[in-house]
Amino acid sequence: MPLREAPFFQAAYFSFHLLVFGSAYYAWRVKEFFYLLVFVKLFPSARIPLPFQSTWLQLANGERMNHDFENGANCQANYFSRFGIDERIIREAIAAALSQGGDWADLYFQHSKNNYLALEDGEVNRAYCQTALGVGIRVLQGNQTGYAYTEDLRRGSIINAAKTAAAIANGPARATPTSYRTTPLANHYSMRVPWEGIEPKEKLPILYQINTGAFQADPRIEKVSIALGDQISFILFADSEGRIVEDTQPMTDLRVSCVAQHQGRRESNGYSCSGRAGFEFYTPQRIENVLKQAISRTLILFDSFTPPAGEMPVVLAAGSSGILLHEAIGHGMEADFARKNISIYADKVGKTIAKPFVNVVDDGTLPGSRGSINVDDEGVLGQKTMLVENGVFTSFLHDRISAKHFGVAPTGNGRRENYAFAPIPRMRTTYLLPGPHAHEEIIASVKKGIYCENFTNGQVQIGAGDFTFYVKNGHLIENGKLTRPIKDVNVIGNGPKVLENVDMVADNLVLDDFAGSCGKDGQMVPVSLGLPTVRVPSMTVGGKQA
Amino acid sequence: MTGENMLEMAKQAVRLGQKKGAQEVAVNTRRTREVSVSWRDGNLEKLHEATTAALSLQLYVDGRYSAVSTSDLRPEALEKFIENAISLARSLAPDPYRSLPDPQTYKGQADIDLQLEDASYDSLSAVQRRKIAQSMEEAARAVDGAQAILSVTTQVADSQSQHFKVHSNGFEGTTRETSFWLAAEASVQDPDGRRPEDYDFAGSRFFKQLPDSSTIGRQAAQRALQRIGAQKGSSAVVPVAIDYRAGGRIFSYLIGPLSAASLQQKRSMFEGKLETTIGSPLLSVHDDPLIPKAFGSYLFDGEGMAAKRLAIFESGVLKNYYVDCYYGKKLKMTPHYWPFIEFNLEAWLPKSFQTLFANERRYFNYWFSWRKLQ
Numbered sequence: 001m002p003l004r005e006a007p008f009f010q011a012a013y014f015s016f017h018l019l020v021f022g023s024a025y026y027a028w029r030v031k032e033f034f035y036l037l038v039f040v041k042l043f044p045s046a047r048i049p050l051p052f053q054s055t056w057l058q059l060a061n062g063e064r065m066n067h068d069f070e071n072g073a074n075c076q077a078n079y080f081s082r083f084g085i086d087e088r089i090i091r092e093a094i095a096a097a098l099s100q101g102g103d104w105a106d107l108y109f110q111h112s113k114n115n116y117l118a119l120e121d122g123e124v125n126r127a128y129c130q131t132a133l134g135v136g137i138r139v140l141q142g143n144q145t146g147y148a149y150t151e152d153l154r155r156g157s158i159i160n161a162a163k164t165a166a167a168i169a170n171g172p173a174r175a176t177p178t179s180y181r182t183t184p185l186a187n188h189y190s191m192r193v194p195w196e197g198i199e200p201k202e203k204l205p206i207l208y209q210i211n212t213g214a215f216q217a218d219p220r221i222e223k224v225s226i227a228l229g230d231q232i233s234f235i236l237f238a239d240s241e242g243r244i245v246e247d248t249q250p251m252t253d254l255r256v257s258c259v260a261q262h263q264g265r266r267e268s269n270g271y272s273c274s275g276r277a278g279f280e281f282y283t284p285q286r287i288e289n290v291l292k293q294a295i296s297r298t299l300i301l302f303d304s305f306t307p308p309a310g311e312m313p314v315v316l317a318a319g320s321s322g323i324l325l326h327e328a329i330g331h332g333m334e335a336d337f338a339r340k341n342i343s344i345y346a347d348k349v350g351k352t353i354a355k356p357f358v359n360v361v362d363d364g365t366l367p368g369s370r371g372s373i374n375v376d377d378e379g380v381l382g383q384k385t386m387l388v389e390n391g392v393f394t395s396f397l398h399d400r401i402s403a404k405h406f407g408v409a410p411t412g413n414g415r416r417e418n419y420a421f422a423p424i425p426r427m428r429t430t431y432l433l434p435g436p437h438a439h440e441e442i443i444a445s446v447k448k449g450i451y452c453e454n455f456t457n458g459q460v461q462i463g464a465g466d467f468t469f470y471v472k473n474g475h476l477i478e479n480g481k482l483t484r485p486i487k488d489v490n491v492i493g494n495g496p497k498v499l500e501n502v503d504m505v506a507d508n509l510v511l512d513d514f515a516g517s518c519g520k521d522g523q524m525v526p527v528s529l530g531l532p533t534v535r536v537p538s539m540t541v542g543g544k545q546a
Numbered sequence: 547m548t549g550e551n552m553l554e555m556a557k558q559a560v561r562l563g564q565k566k567g568a569q570e571v572a573v574n575t576r577r578t579r580e581v582s583v584s585w586r587d588g589n590l591e592k593l594h595e596a597t598t599a600a601l602s603l604q605l606y607v608d609g610r611y612s613a614v615s616t617s618d619l620r621p622e623a624l625e626k627f628i629e630n631a632i633s634l635a636r637s638l639a640p641d642p643y644r645s646l647p648d649p650q651t652y653k654g655q656a657d658i659d660l661q662l663e664d665a666s667y668d669s670l671s672a673v674q675r676r677k678i679a680q681s682m683e684e685a686a687r688a689v690d691g692a693q694a695i696l697s698v699t700t701q702v703a704d705s706q707s708q709h710f711k712v713h714s715n716g717f718e719g720t721t722r723e724t725s726f727w728l729a730a731e732a733s734v735q736d737p738d739g740r741r742p743e744d745y746d747f748a749g750s751r752f753f754k755q756l757p758d759s760s761t762i763g764r765q766a767a768q769r770a771l772q773r774i775g776a777q778k779g780s781s782a783v784v785p786v787a788i789d790y791r792a793g794g795r796i797f798s799y800l801i802g803p804l805s806a807a808s809l810q811q812k813r814s815m816f817e818g819k820l821e822t823t824i825g826s827p828l829l830s831v832h833d834d835p836l837i838p839k840a841f842g843s844y845l846f847d848g849e850g851m852a853a854k855r856l857a858i859f860e861s862g863v864l865k866n867y868y869v870d871c872y873y874g875k876k877l878k879m880t881p882h883y884w885p886f887i888e889f890n891l892e893a894w895l896p897k898s899f900q901t902l903f904a905n906e907r908r909y910f911n912y913w914f915s916w917r918k919l920q
Contacts, residue, residue, distance in 0.1 A: 084620075111618070117638075120811070121876075125641035127634045131616035131627060134598075145592040151599060151617040164595045167672070200637040223812050259812045268813055309781045340586065340697045342733035342741055420596065463733050463741035464773070492778065494740075542781060 079236040079246050083109045083135070087180055089155050090238045094176045096162035097139045098240060101171030104140040104400065105162075105240040106378060109153075110419040112233035117200060119207040119226040127200065136419035137162045138378075141169040143339070143401055147422040177242030185375055188382055190368035191250040191278035195230040198279045203228055206282050210256055213291045218299060222266070223259035228252075230279075237379050247374050250276050251526060253515035254287075256294040260302070267301035269472065270294050274370045274515035274526070281368075297454070297473055304487035306544045307476055313449035314491055314539040315442055315477060319510035320454045322529030325360065326430050326518070327460045328467040328495030333362075333387050333395075334413070334425040334520075335402035337462055344465045344496055348393045354499045359433035360388035362397055364412055370513065371429035371528035378414035378423045385411045387430075388499075399425045417523035424521055431530030435505025439533040442504045444480040450489065450541055451475040451482055465495040468542075490542035498536050506533035552577050553720065555601060555619070556712040562625065563605055564714060566632050570606035570646045571714040572850075575599070582703035583672070585679035591699065593672075607632050609640035643875040647849050651871075651881065652717045654852040655845045661838045662723040664752045667706045670726075675702040678759045682730045685763030691771045696733045696741055700763060703727040704753070717850040725841065726753045730766035736774045744769035751839045797831075804858065804866075806873030806881075816864060825862040832857050851882065 080086050090107065097105035116128040135158060136149040146168025148161040207226045214224045231251040238244045257270035271294040275281055316324060337343035345353075364373045364382035373382045378400050386394050396402065399414030402425060414423035443451070451474050458469035471489040475482040511530035518527045552575040563571035577599045584592040601624070602615035612635035616627050682700035686692070704726045711719040729747035736742055746765035750756045788796060803814035816824065835853040837843050844853050849871055857865040867879070874881035 115634075123639040123641065125611065125639040125644075127612040127638055129612070129614040129631060129634065131614075131618050131623075133616075133618035133623075144590055147592065147594045149596045149598075151619070161596075165593070168590070168593050200634055204637075225811065261812070266812060340699070340733075342697050342743060344739070344741055346741070420598070422592070422594070461742065463743045464736070464776075465740060466778075540778065540781065 079109070079111075079234055082111055082234055083133075083236060084153050085109070085155075085158070089158060090180060090244070091176065091178070092155070093137065093158050093162045094238065094240050095173070096159045097137055097166050098169075098174040098176055099163065100166045101169035101174055102139040102141050102146070102166060104138075105165070105176075106138050107158075107162075107236075107238045108136040108138070108377060108416070108419050109236040109238075110134060110136075110233060112231060112418065114229065114231045115195070116227055116229045117203055117207060118228075119211055119224070121223075122211060124204050124207050132418060134419040135161070136416070136421065137165045138422050139165040139168050140401060143405060144168050145401070145422050149419050174240075176240055180238060180242050180244045183243050183245045183375075183379070185245065185247060185381065186365075188365050188367055188369075188372040188374050189248075189250055189276040191276070191280075193279040195232055195250065195252070195278055198230075202279070203230075206254070206287060209287060210291045210294075213288075214256075214258060214295055217291070217295050218260070220260040220262045220299060220302075221258055221295065222261045225257045227255045229254075235375075235377075237375070237377070239379055243379055245375050245379050249373070250278060251370070252277055252279075252281050253370075254282070254290055255515055256290055258294050258298040260298050262302050265302065267298055269298040269301060271297060272515035273513045274528075275368045275513055276370060276372055277368050300473065300485050301487055304473070304485040306488045307450060307486050307541070309541055309543040311538050312541055313446045313477070314536045314541065315446060315449060315451045316531060316534045316536070317451060317453040317474075318439070318506065318508045318531055318533045319512045320514060320529075320531075321452055321534070322431055322512055322531035323455050323458075323516075324467075324469060324495075324498070325432055325531060326427060326527065326529045327458065327469075328465065328493075329360070329499050330362070330387075330397075330427050330430045331460065331462050331520070332465065332495065333360075333393075333397055334427070335396035335398045335406065336425050338396050339402045339405045342463045344463060345393060345396075349396070351393055352391050353393045353496065354388055354391040354502060355505075356391045357435040357505050358388055358391050358499065358502055359386070360430070361385070361433060362387055362411075362413070362427050362430045364428040366429050366511065366528075369429045369511065369528045370515070370526045371427070373412070373415070373428060376410075376412045376414045376423065377416045378410070380410045380412040380414060382428075383412045385413070397425045397427060399423055415525045417525055421521075421523045424523075426520065426525050427518060427527050429511065429528040429530070431509065431511060432505065432532060432534065434507040434509045434532050435534075437504045437506050437533075437535075439506045439508050442506055442533050442535045443477060443482060445504065445535065446477040447479055449477045450486060450491075451477050452489075452491065460495065465497070466493075467495055468492045486543075488543070492540040492542055493536075498539065501536055501538070502534055503537050504535035508532050552599065552708060553710045553712075556710045559601060559603060559624070559628065560712050560714050562628050563603060563632070566629055568605040568607045568632055568635075568714075572604040572646060572717075573601065573712045574603075574709065575601045576707060576709045578705060578707035580703070580705040581675070582701060583675040583679050584699065584701045585676070585683055586699040587697055588683070590676060590679075603628065603631060605631055605635050606644055606646065607635040609642065609644070610635040610638045611641055611644040612638070643872055645871070646713050646715045646717075647851055647871045647881065649716045651849075651851040652713075652846070654854075656836050656853065658836055658845075659838070660836065660840075660843045660845065662721065662751055662843065663706075664724040664726070664754075666753065667704070667724045670704060670753055675704075678702045678728065682728065682759045682763035682766075685760035686730055686732050686767035689764055689767045689771065692767060694734045694771060694774060695767060696735050698730065698732050698763070698767065700730045701727070703729075711846070711850060713850055717846075719846050719850060721844060724751055726750050726756055728756055728759055728762045730763045732767040732770040734767075734770045734774055736776075738775075742770060742773035742776065744773060749841065751841070755839070801858075801868075804864075804868050806867055806869040806877055806879060809867060810873045810876050816867070819864050820867065822864060823862045824864050825859060827861045829859050829862045830857075831859040849881075854882065856882070 114130040118126045134151040139146040146165040148164035150157045150161040233249040235247045253274035255272040259268045332343045332345045338346045363384040397413040398411045403410040413425045415426035416423040453473040455469045456472045460467040474486045509532040517524040556573040556575040559573040560571045579597045582594045600617040614631040679700045683698045686698045709721040727749045731745040733743040808814040833856040869881045871881045
């Protein structure tokens with residue numbers, strides 16, 4: 001796979017942009033950039049906008065879906081039969097993995113099923129399914145990782161893979177557990193109506209309703225493309241400390257893209273939503289909101305203009321502007337960069353890096369959020385991590401390797417795209433907590449500046465902290481009021497400096513439920529983000545008339 | 547699973563799909579072995595190795611269409627999988643534009659040995675990989691100004707794969723390929739507190755044709771060091787010179803709108819621009835899938851059509867779109883070879899194509915990352 005084989009291709013640029021390949025892009029193992037927040041997109045040449053507001057928190061109810069297991073010496077894992085294995089194979093594989101020493105070994109069995117239905121030119125006439133089954137085996141020796149995976153789950157193949165991973169170490173075999181116990185999990189997903197029981201014909205009305213609604217809404221709408229996806233992933237994790245963890249991870253996403261034509265000019269835009277939820281996710285209100293947002297974000301582009309360039313105040317709208325937080329700041333707080341001494345935040349723990357009202361959180365426990373996880377991909381329970389507290393940088397996001405390196409506890413951020421990859425520190429749902437200001441107060445404070453509502457392309461350098469982002473929708477701020485809509489503007493800055501300079505944070509936190517995935521080291525994971533309205537007193541805006 | 551097994555599995559899947567009710571079936575199977583070694587700051591960082599196999603199908607059932615893929619190749623799972631895929635297709639609306647390509651388009655494959663596989667692949671040892679990775683770091687740390695280097699990460703990666711493609715209307719194709727990659731990235735300390743980084747990499751179908759590893763390490767370090775003191779420039783309208791490293795990114799925005807899918811979905815700035823001048827007379831771009839040893843070279847495309855050289859831009863004039871069967875029918879345009887990858891069908895086969903700058907005589911491999919969903 002060329003891009004994975006050439007991971008440094010474009011590696012220095014921690015780019016995110018709205019990729020335009022099929023929804024199944026996410027399901028497949030193709031990566032374009034190292035650090036890439038991908039708004040997985042179905043339709044060529046379109047850019048995905050981020051949602052204006054989120055409703056998933058209201059819908060998620062945190063009902064339990066996972067099985068609970070009693071702690072004890074006898075493993076009662078439910079998924080042994082799914083993978084065609086038993087505890088004996090687990091024992092043997094762990095023993096093989098530690099046959100040359102090693103501090104730690106783990107097995108990550110995964111069976112996932114992805115389904116997509118797509119509408120184009122008025123008909124739902126294409127469907128896509130992917131099934132993936134395999135096990136990834138990891139051996140750690142200090143900071144070193146041996147990793148192998150196989151899609152053949154017969155005993156011999158698993159043992160061979162374990163021996164391959166074991167090659168990272170070079171010492172005597174280590175003692176391994178003689179029995180395994182299952183670890184109970186809290187449930188942060190919100191699936192009430194499992195997708196496995198939903199027939200395609202039950203999903204079709206969602207797509208047709210949006211398509212019909214779009215064409216009825218405005219005669220300028222020329223093309224509508226829609227994709228509805230659902231995924232279920234069954235995980236069985238076992239480690240060299242004798243633990244077994246099972247998790248069933250649901251996911252769904254809906255993506256709508258519109259092309260409109262007016263007086264010979266074409267504009268395109270769209271909207272997406274996603275959550276770890278079942279069929280109940282698609283309430284009439286949510287479907288209506290998706291339709292409304294996709295249309296309004298497209299049509300407003302006919303009235304939008306590109307404002308003059310220059311240094312000016314920039315106000316980030318609540319919600320989807322959190323992408324700036326994720327890309328320009330959050331990645332620098334992932335501990336692998338600090339461990340390698342290449343993050344601009346590497347020596348900043350305990351130091352003041354922002355105003356006292358700035359609090360940044362990375363949270364894996366929000367019910368139903370796309371970024372939530374009951375357990376991370378190395379067996380650490382899902383949790384909430386304060387990154388910045390009252391302006392002070394408090395913690396990196398750790399996996400087991402970095403946690404051991406820094407002598408702290410893992411934070412539950414060890415994540416991977418699937419069994420083909422070793423886990424690394426990744427964000428979950430990253431957001432800024434509400435601040436002391438009011439949204440209206442922030443807008444009123446700006447004499448001339450821009451208000452950024454959603455972003456598309458951009459790129460970030462983790463070490464230098466420099467970024468550029470492309471504003472798809474926004475407004476001009478003139479004399480304390482939102483005036484004309486704007487588009488095709490770049491904001492340019494340095495992430496840590498922007499965070500340091502944030503001087504107003506509103507009390508209107510919006511958690512975004514867009515269908516975004518973050519790319520790093522060639523692997524994608526689903527994430528979410530959020531932001532209250534934020535003011536940056538000065539930022540470079542690239543527009544017209546430079 | 548051997549290559550012969552994978553080919554037989556593809557044929558069986560075609561038969562099974564037809565037996566279960568599909569009128570036409572396209573099947574791809576793929577087996578890949580991949581190895582990588584990462585080295586960082588004097589130590590081995592990561593070993594990664596895997597051998598994988600997978601199968602994908604496109605099913606045309608009573609005028610309807612579905613595409614599916616799986617890595618669960620257990621026989622009992624496969625039969626159920628195909629049954630479900632056919633059932634899924636039947637729940638959809640008919641699509642009169644769906645069918646396998648005309649078998650005539652399969653004909654005319656170039657009579658050329660593309661030399662995509664290094665027969666000595668298995669001779670590359672784990673020790674060799676480690677030594678090469680280490681040597682790249684040593685070269686990086688030997689450049690002038692290396693005291694500013696904070697970290698150097700290098701990687702040696704390689705893969706060997708076989709891909710089998712069988713269509714129910716007569717196409718059968720096999721591709722065997724290898725690839726070898728060297729990469730290095732360096733991070734440096736800028737006195738202003740920032741930690742800029744840069745990289746270099748190289749890839750080849752043949753191990754012996756990789757450049758000297760020290761060149762990669764040295765180049766990565768020198769590039770990173772050149773970033774020290776970089777400052778944001780003033781906003782201005784000025785001439786811009788584009789380094790070849792940015793070529794792929796730039797061209798992605800130029801090539802994407804050339805697809806028939808973009809045209810049909812009204813998302814192309816090139817709609818109606820065929821044979822018109824859209825750029826500088828210096829702009830000549832050819833898509834050449836037949837360059838020996840190149841990463842984007844194949845004898846047939848994702849739909850089985852025979853690969854042919856294609857002029858995209860000639861002296862600034864748009865000469866061709868990329869037209870696949872499905873959107874070609876919708877647009878009433880003749881389909882031809884195109885390097886875009888079909889969803890599912892080629893998910894394990896990221897093709898690229900060679901874009902030849904006629905004026906500079908320099909080509910680069912453009913890894914096409916966009917996915918066509920049809």
